Amino acid sequence: MQDLFMKSTLDSIFKVAFGVELDSMCGTSEEGAEFSRAFDDASAMTLWRYVDVSWKIKKFLNIGSEAALKKNIRIMDNFVYKLIKRKIEQMHNSTDDPSMKKEDILSRFLQVTETDQTYLRDIILNFIIAGKDTTAATLSWFIYMLCKHPTIQEKVAREVKQMSNVKEISDFSSFAASMGEEALEKMHYLHATITETLRLYPALPVDAKICFSDDVFPDGFNVREGDMVSFQPYAMGRMKFIWGDDAEDFRPERWLDSNGVFQPESPFKFTAFQAGPRICLGKEFAYRQMKIFSAVLLSCFTFKLADAKKPVNYRTMINLHIDGGLPVSITRRYES
Numbered sequence: 001m002q003d004l005f006m007k008s009t010l011d012s013i014f015k016v017a018f019g020v021e022l023d024s025m026c027g028t029s030e031e032g033a034e035f036s037r038a039f040d041d042a043s044a045m046t047l048w049r050y051v052d053v054s055w056k057i058k059k060f061l062n063i064g065s066e067a068a069l070k071k072n073i074r075i076m077d078n079f080v081y082k083l084i085k086r087k088i089e090q091m092h093n094s095t096d097d098p099s100m101k102k103e104d105i106l107s108r109f110l111q112v113t114e115t116d117q118t119y120l121r122d123i124i125l126n127f128i129i130a131g132k133d134t135t136a137a138t139l140s141w142f143i144y145m146l147c148k149h150p151t152i153q154e155k156v157a158r159e160v161k162q163m164s165n166v167k168e169i170s171d172f173s174s175f176a177a178s179m180g181e182e183a184l185e186k187m188h189y190l191h192a193t194i195t196e197t198l199r200l201y202p203a204l205p206v207d208a209k210i211c212f213s214d215d216v217f218p219d220g221f222n223v224r225e226g227d228m229v230s231f232q233p234y235a236m237g238r239m240k241f242i243w244g245d246d247a248e249d250f251r252p253e254r255w256l257d258s259n260g261v262f263q264p265e266s267p268f269k270f271t272a273f274q275a276g277p278r279i280c281l282g283k284e285f286a287y288r289q290m291k292i293f294s295a296v297l298l299s300c301f302t303f304k305l306a307d308a309k310k311p312v313n314y315r316t317m318i319n320l321h322i323d324g325g326l327p328v329s330i331t332r333r334y335e336s
Protein backbone atom coordinates (compact mmCIF):
# COMPACT_ATOMS: atom_id res chain seq x y z
CA MET A 1 0.00 0.00 0.00
CA GLN A 2 2.73 2.43 0.99
CA ASP A 3 4.40 2.21 -2.41
CA LEU A 4 1.08 2.91 -4.17
CA PHE A 5 0.39 5.87 -1.88
CA MET A 6 3.87 7.29 -2.61
CA LYS A 7 3.23 7.09 -6.34
CA SER A 8 -0.27 8.50 -6.22
CA THR A 9 0.60 11.45 -3.96
CA LEU A 10 3.54 12.30 -6.25
CA ASP A 11 1.20 12.24 -9.27
CA SER A 12 -1.31 14.35 -7.39
CA ILE A 13 1.19 17.03 -6.29
CA PHE A 14 2.51 17.24 -9.87
CA LYS A 15 -0.99 17.78 -11.23
CA VAL A 16 -2.02 20.40 -8.67
CA ALA A 17 1.26 22.25 -8.32
CA PHE A 18 2.57 22.10 -11.89
CA GLY A 19 -0.33 20.98 -14.08
CA VAL A 20 1.63 17.91 -15.24
CA GLU A 21 0.42 14.28 -15.54
CA LEU A 22 3.49 12.44 -14.23
CA ASP A 23 1.74 9.05 -14.06
CA SER A 24 4.30 7.36 -11.85
CA MET A 25 1.37 5.17 -10.71
CA CYS A 26 1.14 3.32 -14.01
CA GLY A 27 4.72 4.11 -15.07
CA THR A 28 3.77 5.25 -18.58
CA SER A 29 6.34 8.07 -18.48
CA GLU A 30 9.91 6.76 -18.36
CA GLU A 31 11.15 10.29 -17.58
CA GLY A 32 8.66 10.57 -14.68
CA ALA A 33 9.72 7.19 -13.27
CA GLU A 34 13.41 8.20 -13.47
CA PHE A 35 12.68 11.47 -11.66
CA SER A 36 10.71 9.64 -8.98
CA ARG A 37 13.55 7.14 -8.37
CA ALA A 38 16.18 9.90 -8.26
CA PHE A 39 14.05 11.92 -5.84
CA ASP A 40 13.61 9.03 -3.37
CA ASP A 41 17.29 8.04 -3.51
CA ALA A 42 18.41 11.65 -3.05
CA SER A 43 16.16 12.11 0.05
CA ALA A 44 17.54 8.96 1.69
CA MET A 45 21.16 9.94 0.89
CA THR A 46 20.70 13.46 2.22
CA LEU A 47 19.53 12.08 5.57
CA TRP A 48 22.64 9.89 5.83
CA ARG A 49 24.72 13.07 5.95
CA TYR A 50 23.48 13.44 9.57
CA VAL A 51 25.31 10.24 10.58
CA ASP A 52 28.09 9.90 7.98
CA VAL A 53 30.95 12.01 9.32
CA SER A 54 32.94 11.60 6.10
CA TRP A 55 30.31 12.98 3.74
CA LYS A 56 32.20 16.23 3.07
CA ILE A 57 35.33 14.31 2.03
CA LYS A 58 33.23 12.03 -0.20
CA LYS A 59 31.64 15.11 -1.73
CA PHE A 60 35.02 16.74 -2.35
CA LEU A 61 36.39 13.55 -3.98
CA ASN A 62 33.05 12.88 -5.70
CA ILE A 63 32.92 9.25 -4.56
CA GLY A 64 30.43 6.79 -2.99
CA SER A 65 27.09 8.08 -1.75
CA GLU A 66 27.99 11.71 -2.58
CA ALA A 67 28.75 10.84 -6.23
CA ALA A 68 25.41 9.02 -6.41
CA LEU A 69 23.65 11.99 -4.79
CA LYS A 70 25.20 14.36 -7.34
CA LYS A 71 23.98 12.13 -10.18
CA ASN A 72 20.45 12.04 -8.74
CA ILE A 73 20.41 15.84 -8.31
CA ARG A 74 21.41 16.19 -11.97
CA ILE A 75 18.51 13.94 -13.06
CA MET A 76 16.05 15.96 -10.93
CA ASP A 77 17.41 19.31 -12.15
CA ASN A 78 17.15 18.30 -15.81
CA PHE A 79 13.58 17.16 -15.31
CA VAL A 80 12.50 20.26 -13.39
CA TYR A 81 14.23 22.80 -15.68
CA LYS A 82 12.57 21.13 -18.68
CA LEU A 83 9.23 21.40 -16.88
CA ILE A 84 9.75 25.14 -16.21
CA LYS A 85 10.75 25.75 -19.85
CA ARG A 86 7.69 23.88 -21.13
CA LYS A 87 5.43 25.81 -18.77
CA ILE A 88 6.83 29.19 -19.88
CA GLU A 89 6.28 28.20 -23.53
CA GLN A 90 2.74 27.04 -22.77
CA MET A 91 1.98 30.34 -21.03
CA HIS A 92 3.26 32.37 -23.95
CA ASN A 93 1.21 30.29 -26.37
CA SER A 94 -2.00 30.63 -24.39
CA THR A 95 -2.25 34.42 -24.21
CA ASP A 96 -5.72 34.26 -25.84
CA ASP A 97 -7.13 32.15 -23.02
CA PRO A 98 -6.32 33.77 -19.65
CA SER A 99 -7.97 30.94 -17.66
CA MET A 100 -5.27 28.54 -18.93
CA LYS A 101 -2.65 30.51 -17.03
CA LYS A 102 -4.11 30.16 -13.56
CA GLU A 103 -4.52 26.44 -13.10
CA ASP A 104 -1.47 25.45 -11.10
CA ILE A 105 0.95 26.89 -8.54
CA LEU A 106 3.92 27.10 -10.92
CA SER A 107 1.85 29.12 -13.40
CA ARG A 108 0.89 31.52 -10.61
CA PHE A 109 4.55 32.06 -9.74
CA LEU A 110 5.32 32.69 -13.40
CA GLN A 111 2.45 35.18 -13.62
CA VAL A 112 4.00 37.38 -10.98
CA THR A 113 6.94 37.62 -13.39
CA GLU A 114 9.24 35.35 -11.36
CA THR A 115 11.78 34.20 -13.91
CA ASP A 116 14.79 33.16 -11.84
CA GLN A 117 14.98 29.48 -12.89
CA THR A 118 16.91 28.35 -9.80
CA TYR A 119 14.35 29.97 -7.52
CA LEU A 120 11.53 28.29 -9.44
CA ARG A 121 13.32 24.93 -9.28
CA ASP A 122 13.62 25.29 -5.51
CA ILE A 123 9.91 26.16 -5.21
CA ILE A 124 9.00 23.05 -7.20
CA LEU A 125 11.25 20.72 -5.20
CA ASN A 126 10.06 22.28 -1.95
CA PHE A 127 6.45 21.45 -2.81
CA ILE A 128 7.35 17.89 -3.78
CA ILE A 129 9.39 17.33 -0.61
CA ALA A 130 6.65 18.85 1.57
CA GLY A 131 3.67 17.23 -0.11
CA LYS A 132 4.59 13.76 -1.32
CA ASP A 133 5.96 11.55 1.47
CA THR A 134 4.00 13.30 4.24
CA THR A 135 0.52 12.41 3.01
CA ALA A 136 1.60 9.01 1.62
CA ALA A 137 3.19 7.96 4.93
CA THR A 138 0.18 9.20 6.92
CA LEU A 139 -2.23 7.27 4.69
CA SER A 140 -0.10 4.14 5.13
CA TRP A 141 -0.18 4.42 8.95
CA PHE A 142 -3.91 5.19 8.73
CA ILE A 143 -4.58 1.93 6.84
CA TYR A 144 -2.30 0.11 9.28
CA MET A 145 -4.26 1.45 12.24
CA LEU A 146 -7.58 0.51 10.61
CA CYS A 147 -6.31 -3.04 10.04
CA LYS A 148 -5.40 -3.20 13.72
CA HIS A 149 -8.82 -1.79 14.68
CA PRO A 150 -11.44 -3.36 12.35
CA THR A 151 -14.39 -1.84 14.23
CA ILE A 152 -12.99 1.65 13.58
CA GLN A 153 -12.48 0.68 9.92
CA GLU A 154 -16.18 -0.28 9.67
CA LYS A 155 -17.28 2.90 11.44
CA VAL A 156 -15.32 5.08 9.00
CA ALA A 157 -16.72 3.13 6.02
CA ARG A 158 -20.27 3.56 7.35
CA GLU A 159 -19.81 7.31 7.82
CA VAL A 160 -18.41 7.74 4.32
CA LYS A 161 -21.32 5.83 2.78
CA GLN A 162 -23.86 7.81 4.79
CA MET A 163 -22.34 11.25 4.08
CA SER A 164 -21.63 10.68 0.42
CA ASN A 165 -25.33 9.89 -0.05
CA VAL A 166 -24.67 7.17 -2.60
CA LYS A 167 -27.22 4.34 -2.22
CA GLU A 168 -25.32 1.56 -3.97
CA ILE A 169 -21.67 1.66 -5.01
CA SER A 170 -21.45 -0.08 -8.35
CA ASP A 171 -18.02 0.97 -9.48
CA PHE A 172 -14.92 2.58 -8.07
CA SER A 173 -14.40 5.50 -10.47
CA SER A 174 -17.98 6.79 -10.55
CA PHE A 175 -18.05 6.74 -6.75
CA ALA A 176 -14.75 8.69 -6.68
CA ALA A 177 -16.18 11.26 -9.10
CA SER A 178 -19.27 11.75 -6.88
CA MET A 179 -17.19 12.65 -3.80
CA GLY A 180 -17.97 16.36 -3.33
CA GLU A 181 -16.62 19.05 -1.01
CA GLU A 182 -19.84 19.19 1.02
CA ALA A 183 -19.82 15.44 1.74
CA LEU A 184 -16.14 15.52 2.78
CA GLU A 185 -16.83 18.37 5.20
CA LYS A 186 -19.42 16.24 6.99
CA MET A 187 -17.05 13.30 7.56
CA HIS A 188 -16.07 14.19 11.13
CA TYR A 189 -15.22 10.65 12.20
CA LEU A 190 -12.91 10.19 9.20
CA HIS A 191 -11.27 13.56 10.00
CA ALA A 192 -10.80 12.47 13.60
CA THR A 193 -9.34 9.09 12.57
CA ILE A 194 -6.77 10.73 10.27
CA THR A 195 -5.88 13.24 13.01
CA GLU A 196 -5.52 10.45 15.58
CA THR A 197 -3.17 8.68 13.14
CA LEU A 198 -1.08 11.86 12.88
CA ARG A 199 -0.95 12.21 16.65
CA LEU A 200 0.65 8.76 17.03
CA TYR A 201 2.50 8.65 13.69
CA PRO A 202 3.35 12.25 12.73
CA ALA A 203 4.82 12.31 9.21
CA LEU A 204 7.64 14.53 10.50
CA PRO A 205 8.55 12.80 13.79
CA VAL A 206 11.35 15.24 14.68
CA ASP A 207 11.58 18.86 13.57
CA ALA A 208 14.89 20.70 13.98
CA LYS A 209 15.82 24.36 13.68
CA ILE A 210 19.13 26.23 13.89
CA CYS A 211 19.13 29.31 16.13
CA PHE A 212 19.49 32.50 14.16
CA SER A 213 20.73 34.46 17.17
CA ASP A 214 21.31 34.10 20.93
CA ASP A 215 17.99 33.81 22.76
CA VAL A 216 16.37 32.89 26.07
CA PHE A 217 13.42 30.48 26.13
CA PRO A 218 10.31 31.29 28.23
CA ASP A 219 11.54 28.83 30.91
CA GLY A 220 14.87 30.68 31.16
CA PHE A 221 16.94 28.22 29.09
CA ASN A 222 19.69 29.94 27.07
CA VAL A 223 20.43 29.08 23.45
CA ARG A 224 23.27 30.45 21.35
CA GLU A 225 23.42 31.46 17.70
CA GLY A 226 24.08 28.30 15.63
CA ASP A 227 22.66 25.86 18.23
CA MET A 228 20.32 23.18 16.93
CA VAL A 229 16.98 22.98 18.72
CA SER A 230 14.47 20.26 17.96
CA PHE A 231 10.97 19.34 19.07
CA GLN A 232 9.53 15.87 18.67
CA PRO A 233 5.91 15.53 17.54
CA TYR A 234 6.28 11.73 17.78
CA ALA A 235 7.21 11.78 21.48
CA MET A 236 4.81 14.64 22.27
CA GLY A 237 1.90 12.73 20.69
CA ARG A 238 2.45 9.88 23.18
CA MET A 239 3.01 11.87 26.37
CA LYS A 240 0.48 11.11 29.11
CA PHE A 241 0.73 14.53 30.69
CA ILE A 242 -0.35 16.06 27.37
CA TRP A 243 -2.98 13.53 26.18
CA GLY A 244 -4.02 11.70 29.35
CA ASP A 245 -3.57 8.11 30.54
CA ASP A 246 -4.82 6.65 27.27
CA ALA A 247 -2.18 8.60 25.28
CA GLU A 248 -0.89 5.45 23.60
CA ASP A 249 -4.33 4.15 22.59
CA PHE A 250 -5.70 4.76 19.11
CA ARG A 251 -8.99 6.47 19.92
CA PRO A 252 -10.46 8.83 17.25
CA GLU A 253 -13.31 9.70 19.67
CA ARG A 254 -10.93 11.91 21.68
CA TRP A 255 -11.25 14.47 18.83
CA LEU A 256 -15.07 14.56 18.83
CA ASP A 257 -17.57 16.37 21.04
CA SER A 258 -20.77 14.72 22.32
CA ASN A 259 -22.48 15.47 18.96
CA GLY A 260 -19.72 13.76 17.00
CA VAL A 261 -18.33 17.08 15.74
CA PHE A 262 -14.55 17.34 15.27
CA GLN A 263 -12.82 19.56 17.89
CA PRO A 264 -9.38 20.84 16.82
CA GLU A 265 -6.56 21.15 19.37
CA SER A 266 -4.04 23.96 19.64
CA PRO A 267 -1.19 23.41 17.13
CA PHE A 268 1.19 23.88 20.09
CA LYS A 269 -0.31 20.70 21.59
CA PHE A 270 -0.93 18.74 18.38
CA THR A 271 2.34 19.60 16.63
CA ALA A 272 2.23 17.33 13.54
CA PHE A 273 1.89 20.38 11.26
CA GLN A 274 4.18 22.73 13.28
CA ALA A 275 2.73 25.86 14.86
CA GLY A 276 3.08 29.63 14.58
CA PRO A 277 4.34 31.44 11.47
CA ARG A 278 6.01 28.32 10.00
CA ILE A 279 2.92 26.10 10.25
CA CYS A 280 2.42 23.75 7.28
CA LEU A 281 1.10 25.69 4.28
CA GLY A 282 -0.44 22.57 2.79
CA LYS A 283 -2.44 21.42 5.83
CA GLU A 284 -5.90 21.96 4.31
CA PHE A 285 -4.78 20.49 1.00
CA ALA A 286 -3.32 17.48 2.81
CA TYR A 287 -6.53 16.79 4.78
CA ARG A 288 -8.66 17.10 1.64
CA GLN A 289 -6.38 14.78 -0.30
CA MET A 290 -6.17 12.20 2.50
CA LYS A 291 -9.95 12.32 3.05
CA ILE A 292 -10.68 11.77 -0.64
CA PHE A 293 -8.21 8.86 -0.87
CA SER A 294 -9.44 7.16 2.27
CA ALA A 295 -13.15 7.79 1.66
CA VAL A 296 -12.97 6.20 -1.76
CA LEU A 297 -10.79 3.29 -0.65
CA LEU A 298 -12.78 2.45 2.48
CA SER A 299 -16.17 2.59 0.87
CA CYS A 300 -15.06 0.25 -1.91
CA PHE A 301 -12.75 -2.18 -0.07
CA THR A 302 -12.00 -3.74 3.30
CA PHE A 303 -8.36 -3.98 4.35
CA LYS A 304 -6.52 -6.66 6.31
CA LEU A 305 -2.80 -6.98 7.03
CA ALA A 306 -1.26 -9.61 4.74
CA ASP A 307 0.62 -10.98 7.76
CA ALA A 308 -0.91 -9.82 11.04
CA LYS A 309 1.95 -11.32 13.07
CA LYS A 310 4.73 -9.47 11.24
CA PRO A 311 5.96 -6.53 13.36
CA VAL A 312 5.89 -3.10 11.75
CA ASN A 313 9.07 -1.03 12.01
CA TYR A 314 10.13 2.50 11.12
CA ARG A 315 12.52 3.29 8.29
CA THR A 316 15.33 5.78 9.02
CA MET A 317 14.21 8.71 6.88
CA ILE A 318 13.19 12.33 7.40
CA ASN A 319 9.54 11.22 7.19
CA LEU A 320 8.07 8.39 9.23
CA HIS A 321 7.89 5.56 6.67
CA ILE A 322 6.94 1.93 7.34
CA ASP A 323 10.05 -0.17 6.78
CA GLY A 324 9.45 -2.62 3.92
CA GLY A 325 6.05 -1.12 3.02
CA LEU A 326 2.58 -2.24 4.04
CA PRO A 327 1.44 -5.50 2.41
CA VAL A 328 -2.35 -5.86 2.79
CA SER A 329 -5.08 -8.07 1.42
CA ILE A 330 -8.21 -6.34 0.18
CA THR A 331 -11.79 -7.45 -0.40
CA ARG A 332 -14.29 -5.61 -2.57
CA ARG A 333 -17.29 -4.26 -0.64
CA TYR A 334 -19.65 -4.11 -3.62
CA GLU A 335 -20.69 -6.62 -6.31
CA SER A 336 -19.08 -5.80 -9.67
Ligand code: HEM
Nearest residue numbers: 130131134135138203204272273274278280281282285286
Ligand atom coordinates in the same frame (compact mmCIF):
# COMPACT_ATOMS: atom_id res chain seq x y z
C1 HEM B 1 0.06 14.79 6.49
C2 HEM B 1 0.55 15.71 5.72
C3 HEM B 1 1.51 16.79 6.11
C4 HEM B 1 2.16 16.99 7.30
C5 HEM B 1 2.09 16.16 8.57
C6 HEM B 1 2.96 18.20 7.13
C7 HEM B 1 3.76 18.74 8.11
C8 HEM B 1 4.53 19.88 7.94
C9 HEM B 1 5.44 20.41 8.94
C10 HEM B 1 5.71 19.80 10.30
C11 HEM B 1 5.98 21.54 8.41
C12 HEM B 1 7.01 22.46 9.09
C13 HEM B 1 8.40 22.09 8.67
C14 HEM B 1 9.41 23.01 9.32
O1 HEM B 1 9.44 23.11 10.53
O2 HEM B 1 10.15 23.64 8.60
C15 HEM B 1 5.45 21.72 7.08
C16 HEM B 1 5.78 22.77 6.25
C17 HEM B 1 5.28 22.92 4.97
N1 HEM B 1 4.35 22.12 4.33
FE1 HEM B 1 3.48 20.47 5.13
N2 HEM B 1 2.77 18.70 5.86
C18 HEM B 1 1.89 17.86 5.20
C19 HEM B 1 1.44 17.99 3.90
C20 HEM B 1 1.76 19.02 3.05
C21 HEM B 1 1.29 19.15 1.70
C22 HEM B 1 0.37 18.16 0.98
C23 HEM B 1 1.84 20.29 1.18
C24 HEM B 1 1.69 20.92 -0.18
C25 HEM B 1 0.72 20.78 -0.99
C26 HEM B 1 2.64 20.89 2.23
C27 HEM B 1 3.32 22.08 2.10
C28 HEM B 1 4.14 22.61 3.07
C29 HEM B 1 4.97 23.79 2.85
C30 HEM B 1 5.04 24.62 1.58
C31 HEM B 1 5.67 23.98 4.06
C32 HEM B 1 6.70 25.08 4.36
C33 HEM B 1 6.07 26.21 5.14
C34 HEM B 1 7.11 27.24 5.57
O3 HEM B 1 8.29 26.92 5.58
O4 HEM B 1 6.72 28.33 5.90
N3 HEM B 1 2.56 20.10 3.35
N4 HEM B 1 4.55 20.70 6.82
